[in-house]
Every structure is written in C-alpha cells, then in structure tokens.
Amino acid sequence: MSSVSKGKFFLAILSVLILVALWGPMFFILNKGASVEGFLTLFQKDEIWDATKQSLGLATVSSFFSVLFGTMIAFAIPKVPKKWQERLNFSLVFPMILPEIAFGLALMVFFVKLGIPLGWQTLLFSHVAFSLSYSTLLMKIRVESLDLSLIDAAKDLGATPLVIFKHALLPQLIPSMAAAFVTSFALSLDDFLVSFFVKGIDQRTLPIQIYSMMRLGVKNEIYSLFVILFCISIAVVLSTQLWLKKGKKL
C-alpha cells in the first residue's frame, strides 16, 4: 500500500510542478505590466484603441453569421442521406484540424485569384469560414438532443410555425447558441494567422497590432495590455464555468 501512496505523492508533485511551470512565466509578465505608467502610456495609444475596435466589430459580426449559419446547418444535417452526412461532417472538421497557416494562405490565394480585394470583406468571410465549423458542431449536439415532443404538442394545440419557433424551439436552442457565439467570438478575437494573410492594408486587428508591436521591440505598454487581456480571459473562463455548473444543477 505504501508504494501506492508513494506513487500518488510523486504524481501530485509532478503535476504541481507542471502547473507552476505553466503559470510562472505569465505571473512574471503580470508583475511587470501592472504599473501605473504602463497603463497610462497604453491608454494614450490611439492605434491600440483602433485595433481593439476593429477586432471587436469583426468578432461580433462574424460570430453572428457563424451562429446563424451554424444553426441552419445543424438542422439540415439529420435530414440529409446517411452517406452525405459523413462527407458533411468531414468537411466541417476539415478546417478545424488543418494547420491554420494552410487555411489562411489558401484563402489569400483564392481571394487574389477571384480578384476580390483584400480588406474588411475578406476578413469577415474568412472569420465566418473558420468559426462556422465550431458553431455548427456545438449546435449539432443540441439539435440531436432536442425535445421534439414539445414541438409536436405545440403543433397539436394549433400553434403557428412562428409561435412554435418562438416558444417551443428557441428556448431550447438559446444556451447552445450563446455557447456557439462565445466560442466564435473568442476564436475571431484571438485569430492571428488567417487575419494576417487575408487582411488589407488598412485593417489591423488586435493580435496583428500586438504582433507588430512585438516585432518592433517589446515595450512596457505591451505588458500592461497583456494584463488587461489576461484578466478578460480569466473572467470569461470563470463565468462560463460557473454558468455550466448552474446549468448542471437546474
């Protein structure tokens, strides 16, 4: 029995060490960035505000389309013949597993070949294209487990399609739609490689702005920017975890 507890002890020590190694470097930066001067210079930088606005706008619009289309596709999948379902699933997973650089460059070559000027429109197309897989897969799980009896009951009670949709279907869909939206939003906000290749000259999303700042030499305001971004990601993860827990209890 003592060898078992020794093994457990060793495992615990190793795991804690790995977690410390994972977190240590980030704390190092947080420590460096959390200074008043850093924040002050950061807030005076117009290009950062501009990039943040562009990123948030792009993420909102692309996530909206991603969820809308994802929901539509998720409803269509069960109606398609079995043989096609597999192909459909494969083409959905395809952009998820490919190295991102391949996807970004393929899109760039494609836009140039078609003569579509690189700019906001190509950024939007591309962001919907890569987040669509995630939102469709999330919605698919929900659609597969829908409680159809509610819809049948509404139908029997003489509800119009619009009423059925609003009162029997939508309440069941909304939690998954929110999850799909948050996922698409996060993916869009964090994306560097695809945006890097399909953006025009005027577009600067936040990751691209950060990248060019890092290339020019790391300065104190980048650390401060990271403190803010890091706090946002902690807040998002914590709130989704709490939300999931609440959902489980209900």
Add this chain to the structure above:
Amino acid sequence: MESKRHVATKKSTIILLLPFIFWGVIFVIGPFAVLGWTSISSKDIYGVIDYQSFDLHAYQSLLKPVFLGIFFKTFLFAGLCTLGCLLLGYPLAFFLSRLKGTLRSWALLGILIPFWTSFLLRILAMFELFRNSDGSDGLLYTPFGVQIAMLYNYLPFAVLPLYASFTRIETSCLEAARDLGATSFQIFLKVILPLSQRGIATAVIFVFVPSLGEFLIPDLLGGGREFYLGTFLQNQFLSARNWPLGSAMICLLVFMSFVAIAFLKKATPTSASLFDDSGSAK
C-alpha cells in the same frame, strides 16, 4: 400527400443547407482547389502566375535538399513537441482526473485559463523567460528556445483531450485491478493505457498537426534566422513571391496532415470506443 410533404422537406433542407454549400464549397474547398491549381502553374520573374500553363516545376524543386531539410526539421520539432506534451500532459491529466469536487474544478482552471489565453501572450511570457536579466539574448533565437516555447504553448492542447478520456475511467475499475493483485505498473499498462488510447490519439492530432504549421513561435522567438515550414511559407508568399512553390508545399503539408490523422484513426482500436459506450451507459 406523402410525396408532397417529402418534396417540402427536401426544399427546406436545401434552404437550410445553403449557407453550408456556400461557405463549405466556396470558402473551404474552393481555396484548396485554387491552391492546387496554383501549385501546378508557372510564374514569371515578377511572381505573376499564369493559370493557363501546366508546370510541375514547383514539385520538382521541393525535392531539393534545402526544402527537404526544412520539412525534416519541422517534422522533428513538431514530433518532439508532441512527445514532450504527451510525457508531461499524461501524468498531469491523470492527476487532475482523480481529484475530487471543488479541488478538481480549481485545478482544471489551471489548464483552462492558459488554454483560452491568447497565444501571443504565452509567447511573450516565453520571450521574457528566455531573455537574460541583463538584456542579452540568452535562450532567445535558439532552436532549443523555439522547442521549449512550442512545448509550453501546446501543452494545454494535449492535457484537455487526455483529461476527457481519463474522466471516463472509473476509479472502481482501477481498484478492481489492484484487488486482483496487479502492480501499479501493470495497472498502467493493462488498464489505463488501453482505455486512454483515444485521448492520446486526439492529443497527438491537436498538437502535432497545428505545430507542423507553427509560424509565430519560430518567427518571434526563433528570430527568423532559421526557416521552419511556417516561416518559410510566409516568406514564399509575402516576400519571395514564389506562389507555386509555396502552394506545392502547402499541398504536401495538407497531405501529410491527412496521413497523420488517418494513421492515428487506424491505430486506435475500436475496443476503446466500445468501452466508451458501456461507460456512458453506466
């Protein structure tokens, strides 16, 4: 009546599928078709591509030692990164999966938060770590530094699928093995390892395939002194303007990703999925 209804559902299916057809065909299949087309076209000295031509020159030049070297090095780095992530992530994920209640949720956050943190932030963390306190380069711009940073960045991608597969292994299953007289090593080899095969395969796909195309780490931490596949591709498309060569390389990269995924799918026995089903039925 019945056939009319059938037609109606067919029509609605097509309408529902329209966005998929539009985005899937136009924005996923289309780009790769054009990319394949570009790879077999010739270009003039200014980089303008003649799509009417047929030229396998790009594939021929892929066989040059320089490009084979880049491929080999990228594979080596991605492979070592995957191996490292498995070696570190496996015990960590197992440990997390055996924790109880609140402690487990908190420990899991220790992985989830880095996972959702921007890739750039984690690269900057490595940048700071590598740089010596006096400002000299230290581990920066060395292949070893690139390797460590890749390991650091991809570790959460390996831990999460492994953790998911470990949570499906019941502790009672391990206790039963121990009661039957198995040593710790035997339990690991005969129970834990076979039951987590699927998690291992997913972790390998999540780490190996993206790390093949890794661009930011070698670019920012490798200093661009040495070419990896990602930095090489960026260079071919944006600076050297040799699109056919770059396209041919991406085609090869995509092909190899498929080979890796197909191999892993084959290597994962169906017994693992069988257990998954019985596990969830419990």
